[in-house]
Amino acid sequence: MSEENHKLIHLYNRAGFGLSPNGFLSAQKRGLEGEVERMMKHAIEEREIKVLEESPFAKYRDQMGNGRNGAMRQKVQKEVRESRAKIRDMNIQWMDQLVDSSTFIREKMTLFWHDHFGVRNLVGYYAQEHNNTLRKHALGKYGDLLMAVTKDPAMLQFLNNQQNVKRKPNENYARELLELFTLGRGHYSEQDIKGAARAFTGWGHDRFSGEFRFRRFQHDEDTKAFMGKSGNLDGDDILNILLENRQTSHFLAAKLYQYYVSDTPDEGIIDLMAKRLFKTDYNMGDLLQYVFESDWYYEDRFVNSKIKSPVELINGMRVQLGLSFGQPLAMLYLQRVLGQVVFYPPSVNGWSVGKEWIDHSSLMSRMSIPKALASGSELAMKPKSDGDDNNPLNRGGGRLMRTVGMDFDALNQLDWIDSDPAAMIESLSNFLVNRSLDPKTISAMVAELAKKSDVAQRLKWTATTIAGLPEYQMN
Secondary structure, eight states: OOHHHHHHHHHHHHHSSOOOHHHHHHHHHHOSTTHHHHHHHHTTOOOOOOSOSSOTTGGGHHHHHTOOOHHHHHHHHHHHHHHHHTHHHHHHHHHHHHTOTTTHHHHHHHHHHHHHHOOOOSSHHHHHHHHHHHHHHTTSBHHHHHHHHHTOHHHHHHTTGGGOBTTBOOOHHHHHIIIIIISOTTSSOHHHHHHHHHHTTTEEEOTTTOOEEEOGGGSOOSOEEETTEEESOOHHHHHHHHHTSHHHHHHHHHHHHHHHTOSSOOHHHHHHHHHHHHHTTSBHHHHHHHHHHOGGGGOGGGTTOSBOOHHHHHHHHHHHSOOEESSTHHHHHHHHHHTOOTTOOSSTTOSOOGGGGOOHHHHHHHHHHHHHHHHTOOOSOOOOOOSOTTOGGGOOOGGGGGGEEOOOGGGGGSTTOOSSHHHHHHHHHHHHHSSOOOHHHHHHHHHHHTTOOOHHHHHHHHHHHHHTSGGGGBO
């Protein structure tokens, strides 16, 4: 495979979830030059998740406004349960958009923000609108996203700012804002947290529509101290002070570097990214284009060097191997088995990263999945219980995996696929893991392939064997 083709595969592995055989042929014809710009133009499209039309509380606004009786409370609770159940549909719709060739750039960045903010809300409408907020601002300026998320009902509930009032300030959101969303641990004081919490008093949402409401009489208007500044500061002031702090740009650059470039830090590159962020007023689309067009991005040390998250592993197989689910809930089951269910981050800290995804047990499980999926077998491993018997995503089981299939015929489109065992292994390893395999591995695979005379069988066996190697856990 040519150097340019290796770069194309690397670009798509990180910007999205790899290339389909047909997608690779199209990208190959266009060439690497100008491909990033073309991809970023496509990223302009924004496709909302739209499963629910309104808050479950909105239907009963008038009745609830006149006081709640037992019957009305039961109706509202039923609406909330049904709203929560719809998160399954949101999950499936989003997973499909993540691998759509017209939306994957924006969607993968939305996934980054979903992890960055780590919001988990069990009111389906609020979860949906939070996800759409992340999507809307995913490639724009971070200040706009941060403001929108701060006013989002899912966030206001999740980190208790709905309960943040002047007589009893709640510090939950202020603490995570500084530690997880802007500066990072060690770059602020407890006094800064207290000042920020007071500045955000009175920020809440309408209990029926979910729309942001500034509750003026619950806001502390006294002088507050924050990051060396003082005055009658409000939430807007706090966010602006944080964005003016270069530590915020460095903190974000380091996280984006790990997400798109490498699990091993390179402070020189992170510094370049941070300066670019700060200079462009935190323009995320500009930063992505800068990264993808940089020569250093394609250095050998960064290729096939990042451990895939479960969502990256699942969607990589969907794109590269044509993995499909006859029953959509099977895709939810596979997320649960692997330990990453979108819309359900484990905490405000988000999911594991890098080597945290892999131990001996999880690696063996991951490596067994491709052949099981290709054969339509039930998976041997079971998902861990999250302790929530009412979680709608916990329904369904391994039997659903029998409906799963893969499209190996699509691999025949690749003009360099050869029926010769060694050539087939070399071609598929370059396509699936963007590198040649260890000679001992190749030798063992050639010996096994020699036992199979049918080309289609060889193709299926080779593809699933490579997808079951440790190398496929990387991108």
